[in-house]
Amino acid sequence: xIRALVTAAALxxxxxxxxxxxxxxxxxxxRTGEGTVVWQKEYEFSPMPEPWxxxxxxxxxxxxxxxxxxxxxxxxxxxxxxxxxxxxxxFGYSRDLNQRQKEFFRRFLWAARVDFDEPRVQPVRALEGxxxxxxxxxxxxxxKHKVLVRVVFARRGExxxxxxxxxxxxxxxxxxxxxxxxxHRFIESFGYLKPSFYQRLQ
Amino acid sequence: xxxHQRNLYLYxxxxxxxxxxSHDGVPTLRHWSDDLGLTFPLLSNTxxxxxxxxxxxxxxxxxxxxxxxxxxxxxxxxxxxxxxPDYREILLLLKKLHAEEGRS
Numbered sequence: 001x002i003r004a005l006v007t008a009a010a011l012x013x014x015x016x017x018x019x020x021x022x023x024x025x026x027x028x029x030x031r032t033g034e035g036t037v038v039w040q041k042e043y044e045f046s047p048m049p050e051p052w053x054x055x056x057x058x059x060x061x062x063x064x065x066x067x068x069x070x071x072x073x074x075x076x077x078x079x080x081x082x083x084x085x086x087x088x089x090x091f092g093y094s095r096d097l098n099q100r101q102k103e104f105f106r107r108f109l110w111a112a113r114v115d116f117d118e119p120r121v122q123p124v125r126a127l128e129g130x131x132x133x134x135x136x137x138x139x140x141x142x143x144k145h146k147v148l149v150r151v152v153f154a155r156r157g158e159x160x161x162x163x164x165x166x167x168x169x170x171x172x173x174x175x176x177x178x179x180x181x182x183x184h185r186f187i188e189s190f191g192y193l194k195p196s197f198y199q200r201l202q
Numbered sequence: 203x204x205x206h207q208r209n210l211y212l213y214x215x216x217x218x219x220x221x222x223x224s225h226d227g228v229p230t231l232r233h234w235s236d237d238l239g240l241t242f243p244l245l246s247n248t249x250x251x252x253x254x255x256x257x258x259x260x261x262x263x264x265x266x267x268x269x270x271x272x273x274x275x276x277x278x279x280x281x282x283x284x285x286x287p288d289y290r291e292i293l294l295l296l297k298k299l300h301a302e303e304g305r306s
Contacts, residue, residue: 093208093239103239107204158211197290201212201297 026054036189039064042196046189048084048182055083062087062164066186068179079145079168082179084186088196090153090162097132097153100160104151105136109166114138114147126154126163126187144171150180152187157199163187205289207240216296217275217303223247258282274299 027047030037036044040063047054048066055065062085070080092103098121105116119136131154138147150165165183169175206213206220213220222244224231231244245252253259257279258271270288272281272295281295 089205089208091204093204093210095211159208198212201293 038193042193043086044189044191044193045186048186052084052182055085061089070176079143079170080173082167082176083164084179084183085164086190087162087164088156088159090151090160090164092160095158095160097130097155097160100153101132101134101151104153104162105134108149108151109138109147112138112140112147113142114140116149124152126152127156127161127190127192129155131155139171145169146171148175148177150183156192156196159196159198163190203238203240205287206242207238209289209293210242212293213296216293216300218272218296218300221245223252225250272296272299275303 025031027037027039030039032038032044036046038044043063045064048068052066052068055062055067057065065083065085068082090100090104091107092100094100094103101119101121105119108116116136116138119134121132121134124131124133131152134149134151134153136149138149140146146169148165148167148169152163153160154163155161163183163186165180167175167179203222206222210220220242222231222240222242224244224246225248226234226246227248228246231246234240235244247253250259253271254261256271256273256277258269258273267284268286270281270283270292271279272292274280280299281292283291
């Protein structure tokens with residue numbers, strides 16, 4: 001009996017080791033049968049595939065964000081990282097999409113001391129409505145870094161929301177644009193499960 | 203301030219107006235307002251008189267942190283909260299006050 005208990009305890013410990021070695025599913029308990037996740041009981045989307053990781057947020061600039069480094073066959077060394085995020089309250093205040101993108105880039109990555117090239121904007125569709133995509137490159141000339149930025153401004157009710165893609169690289173390295181495909185798949189999968197606070201405020 | 207600017211259309215619907223109040227001087231506020239693209243007034247309150255007049259600041263007590271104050275149409279302070287503005291809480295109260303106005 002004692003031997004059986006020791007064996008059982010050992011198996012339990014081994015199982016514990018195996019479990020701790022595997023990364024925890026950040027969406028455990030949120031997954032639906034359709035391959036999507038329900039986030040904060042308000043959003044539904046397909047999570048970003050590996051090697052993207054969910055970012056733990058300690059501020060309210062974004063509702064959700066994913067991150068990946070360059071350690072997966074992409075070129076470059078630090079700074080070498082990409083981020084995808086969704087924000088309910090992107091910088092700026094106008095409800096006109098084109099005006100909003102102008103306001104946005106006056107504040108975005110301000111603390112990183114980035115000079116942005118003039119954004120190239122084009123109409124696109126997102127969240128089942130008209131949207132505006134803005135592409136630019138920011139230059140951090142002191143540290144000799146650069147950042148590739150694509151922002152899709154869309155509407156939720158009356159208000160403007162935004163999806164961000166950023167990718168940092170050393171100034172002398174090429175960008176890797178392949179992760180942008182994941183970004184667009186994320187946007188296409190993204191939807192709302194209930195009206196926003198502002199829609200309910202009416 | 204940018205959050206208030208973003209919500210101006212909702213403040214209008216609730217018959218509310220927003221003004222920023224600061225200890226800074228007029229040239230500083232003018233620059234700040236232009237830089238942020240604000241369209242609502244910023245008041246230079248270098249002596250702190252405005253806060254004391256409305257009962258939102260004790261006399262002789264300097265205020266260095268952010269404070270949100272909501273004053274109803276009868277001049278009564280209905281809300282004071284220190285720290286970053288809680289925009290949702292503000293909007294819900296403005297909606298309630300607007301409903302009270304309709305009943306008065």
